[in-house]
Amino acid sequence: MNLKISALEFTRQVKSGNLSAEDFIAKTMERIQNIDGNLHAFLSLNDKAVDQARDIDKKIKSGEKVGECFGMPISIKDNICIKDTKTTCASKMLENFIAPYDATVITKLKQQDAIFVGKVNLDEFAMGLSTEFSAYGPSKNPWNTDYVPGGSSGGSAVSVSAFECVTSLGSDTGGSVRNPASFCSTVGYKPTYGLISRYGLISYANSIEQIGPLTRTVEDAAFMLNLITGLDPNDNTTVNNRDEDYLKDINSGIEGKKIGIIKEMIGEGIDPSVLSATKNAISKLEGLGATCEEISLDMVKYSVAAYYTITATEAGSNLARYDNLRYGYDFSVEGFEFNSYIKKARKKLGPEVTRRMILGGFVPSAGHAGKYFLKALKVKNKLTREINDVFKKFDLLISPTVPVLPFKIGEKINDPVALFLIDINTVTANLTGKPAISIPYAISNGLPIGIQLIANSMDDKLLLQAAYALEKTVVLPEVPI
Template identity: 45%
Template sequence: MSLFDLNLQQIHAKLQGKELKVADLVDQSYTRIQQVESKVRAFLTLDEENARQAAAKLEEQFASSNERGPLFGLPIGIKDNMVTEGLKTTCASKILSNFTPIYDATVVSKLKDAQTVTIGKLNMDEFAMGGSNENSAFHPSHNPWNTDYVPGGSSGGSAAAVAAGEVYFALGSDTGGSIRQPAAYCGIVGLKPTYGLVSRYGLVAFASSLDQIGPLTKNVEDSAYLLQAIAGYDPKDSTSAKVDIPDYLSALTGDIKGLRIGVPKEYMGNGIDPAVKEKVLEALKVFEGLGAVWEEVTLPHSEYAVATYYLLASSEASSNLARFDGVRYGVRSDNTRNLLDLYHMSRSEGFGPEVKRRIMLGTYALSSGYYDAYYLKAQQVRTLIKQDFDQVFEKFDIIIGPTAPTPAFKIGEQSSDPLTMYLNDIMTIPVSLAGIPAISVPCGFVNELPVGLQVIGKALDEATLLRVAHAFEQHTDHHKQRPQL
């Protein structure tokens, strides 16, 4: 039995009783990585020497003091777009393949304060642009349930590592669904918090008005613990929300009697795999059995969400990625004749095809003569999408639907068709545009591949979101299933 099959409280009790050492947990992580990483390929960089030193230091602290947080000693993986002091941060891009930051992202600092141990940096789609992990400049990651299939993206490495038992939990980032969709594909829990709840300081920006860091875990309780550790105001992040952080663990009461659930007809219609729809309907029956009520609602502007998202996200990416020019840091092209050559060749050689595609789309949308027709119009539609959610939440406590329209697809199956790939995020993008929280929890299997249920909540109401997801989890056993690698 893996130590990672124990729940967090059990591990904590064993550490407290000195039945376990932090080194045992770190050993478990690297042993598992040695066993399965050749199949899963979730990591880009491992940090074994520093991880073992950190474990020894934590043991010394524990010997002299009993003060330990609930995350004490737990091995964690960090998505490779969050800067880590002294540990390479590449964003899965050639242009940053030699970049070692000199400071930690706020979330990384908070996890160090919570006494976790960083095992390494996790693979992703380059600069978080993609939904399959095939856009990594180094190698694709594989779905632990079937290694012929994608783990989702862009946080595919994070989801695969947790599902494969390589780390206890991981951090990912979500711009248009990049935590929730891979969580669904890999049969784990993925939470995208409200925009601004978790600091983005030290997250390499893709689309600044959308990016949000969140946890990928084996169950909802772990998600609550991890969110508790990383949420909170950060003066270093100008978009950080100055709000009180509730006790998320106390919200896990299991009581959802009288809960009002809205089910958007747009999320259950054309384009949704009938087998996936059936799993969502089965989940709604579980909620009914727990005393909740649901009815169909409409989010009429959802049909414009994908187009709106790709205009806005690409425009922001065009601006954010202008900093990678081969001058200050990152890879610099050789044999350039002048400054313009340096810019052109460094970016041409350093960026992959998907990143170039989005930079060009965004630059076009922001260009003179097209700004009003594209970027400004997309911002107006974004407002309408947010208003749709606001109207539904006047009558309902949460919204439920599938996380993704289908289970995971085969590696290479959609890589030549960007538009089809973009549509895989059709369920998650509207939530990101509205800036509200959502969580994906396992709700069954189709063709032996996991299916995710997306629970969407009101802004800054992660407590209700976690309570609802936890109640569902307590009356099903989907989250207990493990892939056989």
């Protein structure tokens, strides 16, 4: 059985009766058992997945209405709640937390007969970009297991890339979907802020984070958006997309479109092979009838500092609930003084989370807020104005998703600023609320390179059309696992 098919191909085959959902899910679970010991994409597995698939096959045979996923195997980042299932955020603090409700995206996918094969790894509370900060150990890049898969949605990217599922949901706060997508050669989509409900996503930095799909193809990303976007009364930041069909006309092409090349994202520090791939992608887009021209976003050089200041502040507030009184683990309170109990309980938070909480307490504090937090908000404002001005003249923007190739596990873990700077090309879309996508584009020395396209807010459909056009210009080798 071929597990290496797209989501759309899977649904077509199951719908037509050429493929049994039960067989496919059984084979998928078998593959996970066989290879995940090495890759460590999964934190937990759904032991009812095969039974659920059998029920879907029965529904198809009996002519009952079946949802559009037809039993498609999906992995879910372990910071998205699935009712009655462990949701650990890759933290020891939530090691035994059972979610009491479904996230809105999960409700929507359940209605469409998706099957969640398991919960996948991430940096603890999504704070990181390599999964090395997971309390359960890092995931490994299926292209070369000595290398990181990116993060924080590293488990999602690994599971899609290594054919352990057909598609996955991650979350993107500063590139956490696009970065691992680039490192593992999958498609990664960060929608316009508000397009997908965050209800049931465990909060890290609410003002900029979004749930997004990681898929094998751009069409699959459009398919997933069709299923999970829309207004949600449980998330007041959601926007009305008027039931846009993102798959329709996806092959419209990009002839006549104007694309800005972001100067600040192809400058100092970029790996030569990444630069070469980006130039090649620009040529391909021009060959398809687009006009490409260099543009400048002056605030990009401050974006990483602004991003970490804002996210640390929001994280400091959001993680205050992990005090073992509201959320936490089984740890007796008897005999403790109030403050020392909370301090003791919080020792289950990992080192990176602890550092960011300290940062989050420091940068907005009296005497420091003007220097850090307020300035960061102003940079965010100015960057948004700059990018909005650019979008008055351009339809899309292009850059490499990540300026460097995947790096070895442990190589950068002790240099926080070096890790920060890997985010330089992805945080702009989060700070400005714009949709962005990473498209697998090249392989250099056996490691993947992704190209990022960014569109204006609510131009998600145009973005997917452009990404589809670019995707069709490349043929990449298969993952060597």
